[in-house]
Amino acid sequence: MIKKNYFEYAQLLSSEYSTLLSNESVRNILLKTFEDQIPIFDKDLSYREFTNQFLVHYYPNEISVKSTFINNILSxxxxxxxxxxLNVGNSRLDLCKINRFSTAFEIKTELDTPKRLNKQMEDYFKxxxxxYVICSIHNLENIKPYIPDDCGIYTYYITKTGRYVFKKARTAVKSNFISAFAQLSVxxxxxxxxxxxxxHLQSKEAMIELIINKKSHNEINKIFKFCLRNKYYRKWNFLLxxxxxxxxxxxxWFFKNTVSPEVVYL
Structure with a gap:
């Protein structure tokens, strides 16, 4: 008889799982985690597929929310x-999207604390x-005091079958705090x-100062977006x-490493 609830099992499983594990290692971790009593919901699933399904459903951490947001919205x-x-100021941004506009997405799950949001917002708006902030619909009222009115909001909830449902609760207003120095520092x-x-100069700060003295803020913003789009196009396209x-x-992991899934999932 399984004594722990599924969230606790998923938490344990998440701490043990790694993309580079062999299929046999994934099986052994499952057996260890579930004390040899793996709850099989679909016998057609491989051990790795079961791990993915179980974690996404029962452990809605940043990884789960990020991937399902990509599936449901960005893709x-x-x-x-x-x-x-992406490192932005003193913060690490969960996701961003670059097209005609640049858009930042910060994920705050029910497992996260909002205490760093004020500083993160300051960095991202520059x-x-x-x-945008992406948060559980159940945690929305706790998040609102930490974000400015110009910040957009996506909410999500998880159905009984493990499906994530996202909704744009508030549209973002274009930032009035764009800083050429902050953009170039990224x-x-x-x-x-x-x-x-x-x-090339000895310090990046000296290079940034030279650029700011030569180009307008609008030019810098335009080139900044072009740079990010070019740098990460191959990685994003590989994932898609x-x-x-x-x-x-x-x-x-695959976005970062761009290795064929056939090789990794042997």
Whole structure:
């Protein structure tokens, strides 16, 4: 008899799982986690597929919300590039989308605390034209005091069958706090040299100052978006092209590494 509830099992399973585990290792972790009593919901699933389904359904952490948001929202539109885990100021942004506009998405699950949101909002509004928070509909009222009125909101809830349902609860207002310095600070010295034709100087700060003195803020914003789109196009396109063969809990790993799922899932 399984004594723990499914959330506790999913939490344990999440701490043990890694994309690079062999199928046999995934099986052994499942047996260890469930004390040799794996609840099989669909016998046609492989052990790895079962792990993915179980974690997405019963452990709605950032990884689960991020991947299902991609499936339900971001992948539904074309002509954009999305990016995982971008360093912005002193924060690490969960997702962003670059097309004609730049849009930031910060995920706050029911497992997260909102205490860092104020600082994250400050960082994101300096760099992106639109900023959204993605949060559980059950946690919406707890999140609102930590975000400005100009921040958009996506809510989600999970059905009994484990399906995530997202809804845009508030549309983001274009940021009035865009900082050329903050945008350029997100980029590397190589980016500044390649996309802004800035000579290599000893410090990135000196290169940024030179660019700001030569180009308008509008020009910098336009090139900034072009740079991010070009840098991450191949990674995002790889994920889209192979998404049918990649498990949701592994999206971020494959985005970063661009290795064929056939090789990893041997």
């Amino acid at each position: 539904k539109t074309s002509n954009h590039v999305s990016i995982f885990e 760099v992106f034209e639109r900023v 980029l590397t010295k190589k980016d500044l040299n390649t996309y802004f034709e800035c000579p 092209e192979n998404r049918a063969d990649i498990l949701e809990i592994d999206y971020q």
